[in-house]
Amino acid sequence: MKELVSFSAYPFDLEPFGDWPSALVHWRSLGLDGLELLTSFDGVDGVPPEAATAVHLPYWMDWFHLWQGRPLPEDLGGEEPLFYFGGSSREELVANLARYLEDAASLRPEYAVFHLANAGADDILTNRPANEAGSVLRALVELLTEACSPFGGGPPVRLFFENLWWPGLTFLDSGLIDSFAEALPFDDWAFLLDVGHLLNTTDAVATEEEAVSYVLDRLDALPGWVVDRIEGMHLHKSLSGPLRRSVGFFSEGPPGGLSLGARADRARRMLSRIDEHRPFETSAVRDLVERVEPRFITHELSAPTVAAKSVAVAVQRRALGFCGETFCGFSPHHLQEGVRQQ
Numbered sequence: 001m002k003e004l005v006s007f008s009a010y011p012f013d014l015e016p017f018g019d020w021p022s023a024l025v026h027w028r029s030l031g032l033d034g035l036e037l038l039t040s041f042d043g044v045d046g047v048p049p050e051a052a053t054a055v056h057l058p059y060w061m062d063w064f065h066l067w068q069g070r071p072l073p074e075d076l077g078g079e080e081p082l083f084y085f086g087g088s089s090r091e092e093l094v095a096n097l098a099r100y101l102e103d104a105a106s107l108r109p110e111y112a113v114f115h116l117a118n119a120g121a122d123d124i125l126t127n128r129p130a131n132e133a134g135s136v137l138r139a140l141v142e143l144l145t146e147a148c149s150p151f152g153g154g155p156p157v158r159l160f161f162e163n164l165w166w167p168g169l170t171f172l173d174s175g176l177i178d179s180f181a182e183a184l185p186f187d188d189w190a191f192l193l194d195v196g197h198l199l200n201t202t203d204a205v206a207t208e209e210e211a212v213s214y215v216l217d218r219l220d221a222l223p224g225w226v227v228d229r230i231e232g233m234h235l236h237k238s239l240s241g242p243l244r245r246s247v248g249f250f251s252e253g254p255p256g257g258l259s260l261g262a263r264a265d266r267a268r269r270m271l272s273r274i275d276e277h278r279p280f281e282t283s284a285v286r287d288l289v290e291r292v293e294p295r296f297i298t299h300e301l302s303a304p305t306v307a308a309k310s311v312a313v314a315v316q317r318r319a320l321g322f323c324g325e326t327f328c329g330f331s332p333h334h335l336q337e338g339v340r341q342q
Contacts, residue, residue, distance in 0.1 A: 003297050053110060057112050118167055200275060203244050
C-alpha cells in the first residue's frame with residue numbers, strides 16, 4: 001500500500017516550498033510515498049512526472065447542465081463557464097475532459113481520480129438536488145465514452161471513480177453502481193472511497209467510532225465485487241451533521257438577486273464547512289482500512305499552513321498505527337495542537 005498526500009499544481013500549494021523537489025522532500029520526510037496531484041484547467045506545464053504518483057483530474061460543479069443541452073446563463077463571464085460547467089458547450093466539455101486525461105497521462109501516474117457526481121450551486125445551497133442519480137450516472141458513461149474515443153476507446157491512464165454525496169456515485173445504491181459498471185465500454189478503472197464524502201450522506205454520526213461504524217455498514221450493504229474494486233481511499237473525517245441540521249444553514253430556495261457566479265462562490269464556501277477534511281485521531285479508523293485494503297491511501301486533509309497540514313498528516317498516520325508517539329519531530333503536544341488548527 002502506498003500513502004499519498006493531496007496537493008495541487010496551483011501556485012498557492014507550491015510557493016511555500018519554492019520548487020517541486022523541495023515539496024517532495026518535505027512530504028516524503030513524513031513517511032509518505034508521494035503526492036496525489038490536482039491538475040489545473042490550464043495543463044501541467046512545469047510539473048515533473050515524479051511529483052505525480054497519482055493525479056486528481058479537474059472537476060466542475062454542473063457539467064450536467066451542458067450535457068442536457070441547456071443554454072448558458074447570460075451572467076457568466078470570462079472563464080466562469082469553464083470552471084463551473086466544464087466549457088461553453090457539450091462538445092467543449094468533451095474536448096476539455098479528453099485534454100485533462102491526456103495531460104494526466106503525460107505525467108505517467110498510477111491513476112487519475114474522476115468525480116462521478118453533479119451538483120449545481122442552487123442544489124448545494126438548498127440541499128435539494130435537481131437531478132436524479134441514475135440520470136447523472138448514465139450521462140457520465142456517455143461523457144467518458146466520448147472523451148476516451150481519441151485514445152482508442154479507453155482512458156490513457158487508469159481511472160479511479162470517486163464518490164460524493166450529490167447525485168451520482170454515493171455508494172448507497174448498489175443497483176445504480178451495477179448499471180454504471182455494466183455500461184462502461186472499458187475496464188481500466190477502479191473505485192476510490194472518499195471516507196469524508198460518504199460521511200456527508202448522513203447527519204447522524206457524532207464521533208469517530210460512529211463514523212467508522214457507519215462506513216463499514218455501508219460497505220457491508222454493497223456487493224462484494226464493489227468493495228473488492230475499491231483500490232484507493234481519500235482518508236479524512238467529516239462530522240458536520242449538526243451544522244447541516246441547524247436551522248437556516250441551507251436556503252429555502254435559490255438566493256434571489258445574485259448572479260450564478262456569486263451563488264457558486266457562496267456554494268463553495270458552504271462546501272468547505274460541510275466537507276471538513278479533518279484527520280482521524282483514534283485507532284477506530286484502522287478497522288476501515290483493514291476492511292477495504294486499498295492499494296493507495298491519500299491523506300486528503302485541509303489546513304491553513306504547511307506546518308498545520310504536516311501535523312494533521314502525522315495525527316492521522318498515528319491513528320492508523322503507521323508511526324509512534326513521536327514522528328518526524330512532532331511531539332504528542334504538537335499533534336494535539338495540529339488537530340485544534342483543523
